Amino acid sequence: QVQLKESGPGLVQPSQTLSLTCTVSGLSLTSNSVSWIRQPPGKGLEWMGVIWSDGGTDYNSATKSRLSISRDTSKSQVFLKMNSLQTEDTAMYFCARIERDGYYHDYFDYWGQGVMVTVSS
Amino acid sequence: DTVLTQSPALAVSPGERVTISCRASESVSTGMHWYQQKPGQQPKLLIYGASNLESGVPARFSGSGSGTDFTLTIDPVEADDTATYFCQQSWNDPYTFGAGTKLELK
Numbered sequence: 001q002v003q004l005k006e007s008g009p010g011l012v013q014p015s016q017t018l019s020l021t022c023t024v025s026g027l028s029l030t031s032n033s034v035s036w037i038r039q040p041p042g043k044g045l046e047w048m049g050v051i052w053s054d055g056g057t058d059y060n061s062a063t064k065s066r067l068s069i070s071r072d073t074s075k076s077q078v079f080l081k082m083n084s085l086q087t088e089d090t091a092m093y094f095c096a097r098i099e100r101d102g103y104y105h106d107y108f109d110y111w112g113q114g115v116m117v118t119v120s121s
Numbered sequence: 122d123t124v125l126t127q128s129p130a131l132a133v134s135p136g137e138r139v140t141i142s143c144r145a146s147e148s149v150s151t152g153m154h155w156y157q158q159k160p161g162q163q164p165k166l167l168i169y170g171a172s173n174l175e176s177g178v179p180a181r182f183s184g185s186g187s188g189t190d191f192t193l194t195i196d197p198v199e200a201d202d203t204a205t206y207f208c209q210q211s212w213n214d215p216y217t218f219g220a221g222t223k224l225e226l227k
Contacts, residue, residue, distance in 0.1 A: 035216075045164065045218040047215055094164075099169070105169065106211040107166060107169040108164070109169075112163065114163055
């Protein structure tokens, strides 16, 4: 049974760095790719980036300069670090497994429950 | 970035057929996927590759389209389908989502 679970601080001060962890079970990170996606309160979804099964990463240019995604395969954990946080970074942060179909279309088939992060002093 | 445009909201009666549209600002081939999100929950995959039903999802849900115009159809609608529905494209970088269509039942 595939499960993903996000964890991290609920409150971060402006200009500080956000660190989140996604702990996965039921799958191996060496053969699965995981993305981070966020959703501001009452708004839509924004894809942030991905760590591929081979360890490579890709980022949305909107946050690329502030964002880093890494992993520890031995602990089945994926990490998100984003610096210089502002109030507009307040959002629910989800991690999700990427699946790829036979036409190389990527979609998110397993999601964590999300962790709410508020940026405020 | 590829912008996905969805109608903000729809209201239908149980038992009716509803179509939710998603228009892309440029072609995404069949790289369009649909999710259902209920309040306080994570999104749930319904349709991938424009028309493929995710395992475990009721056959009342179906998807169609290619290029720039896509639809998610629910037939018949049930009370439990009250939710926000998002489209997502994976053909162009970066992956993008529509703003969502909130489906309410009369």
